[in-house]
Amino acid sequence: MSFNKLESFTFKNRLKKQEVNKNLFNAIIVLIIFLSSISLVLTTEPEIANRFNQEFWFIELIASLVFFIEYIYRLYIHSNRIRYAFSIMGLVDLLSFLPMVLIMIGVKESPQLMLIQLLRLVKLTRYSLAFDLLADVLRDEAESLLVSVLLMFIILIFASVGIYIFEHDVQPNAFGSVPKAMWWAIVTLTTVGYGDVTPITVQGKIFATFITVAGVGLVSLPAGIIASGFTEQLRLRRERFKMEVEQLIHDDGTLTKEDRGQLERDRRILGLTKNNAELIISQVEQKEKLHQDHT
Numbered sequence: 001m002s003f004n005k006l007e008s009f010t011f012k013n014r015l016k017k018q019e020v021n022k023n024l025f026n027a028i029i030v031l032i033i034f035l036s037s038i039s040l041v042l043t044t045e046p047e048i049a050n051r052f053n054q055e056f057w058f059i060e061l062i063a064s065l066v067f068f069i070e071y072i073y074r075l076y077i078h079s080n081r082i083r084y085a086f087s088i089m090g091l092v093d094l095l096s097f098l099p100m101v102l103i104m105i106g107v108k109e110s111p112q113l114m115l116i117q118l119l120r121l122v123k124l125t126r127y128s129l130a131f132d133l134l135a136d137v138l139r140d141e142a143e144s145l146l147v148s149v150l151l152m153f154i155i156l157i158f159a160s161v162g163i164y165i166f167e168h169d170v171q172p173n174a175f176g177s178v179p180k181a182m183w184w185a186i187v188t189l190t191t192v193g194y195g196d197v198t199p200i201t202v203q204g205k206i207f208a209t210f211i212t213v214a215g216v217g218l219v220s221l222p223a224g225i226i227a228s229g230f231t232e233q234l235r236l237r238r239e240r241f242k243m244e245v246e247q248l249i250h251d252d253g254t255l256t257k258e259d260r261g262q263l264e265r266d267r268r269i270l271g272l273t274k275n276n277a278e279l280i281i282s283q284v285e286q287k288e289k290l291h292q293d294h295t
Helices: 003-042 046-051 053-077 081-085 088-095 098-104 111-127 129-140 142-167 178-189 202-252 257-270 274-294
Strands: none
Touching: 003 053, 003 111, 046 053, 053 081, 053 088, 053 098, 053 111, 081 088, 088 098, 088 111, 098 111, 111 129, 129 142, 129 202, 142 178, 142 202, 178 202, 202 257, 202 274, 257 274
8 A cells, every 4th residue: 555545544534533533522412411401300390309409410510511611622622712702602602501600609599590501402503404404594584584573573563452442441451451462462363372361342353353364374474484495495405415416426437435425424414315315416427327328
């Protein structure tokens, strides 16, 4: 084996080892997030909390220590430390261990601190490609989603004022003001309809009928936008993967072992399934073979 081939083989093995270590580290962090979050939830059950108080405290202590080390490490390796520290994920990383620090210096445990601790669940978005896909969809469809939210707000105000006009005289406790009427408007527009507050006048019932029908369409609007965005984003990712396959085949005439390794990494990054990736590769190879046969 020549020196260049040996050096290339050593470099690839080093990259593979680093990738394995990174995946192992990510798996450990995800496991700690789940364990610590479950233990925090279980502490709200008095019988379980009294029986396993020390175990829960130990889990939280270890988890907070790991999150602290992770935060310092990310702060150290980040090219722009101030930007990371004030970013959303940077603040989430900080808040994942900060409540434990406050408790250790004398701050009393409270539900508010537990809620802050549970923000560590947001850290899971860093280790899931599905969340990257969702983030891209929300970014691409931000304008459409904003329009739908504004439309819902307009209808909410209109529904609150309308039901207030029809019902405030006969039900002053429930509809005595527009802010009070907003509760009914929200649960009606979201089609939840708890039934704790309902109109009793004829005019109010007729008005509520139109608002209920409008609510069905309004609630489904953001869901439709997001679903359409997912479809479009997946199409774009497939197109991107297809273009990369075509480029690699064009450069070498075929897909080498290194090319397939690169495509596998890109497949995971793009969030494509193995079946989709293999289908795209097969289609591009068949197209290239037909082109070579004709030439």
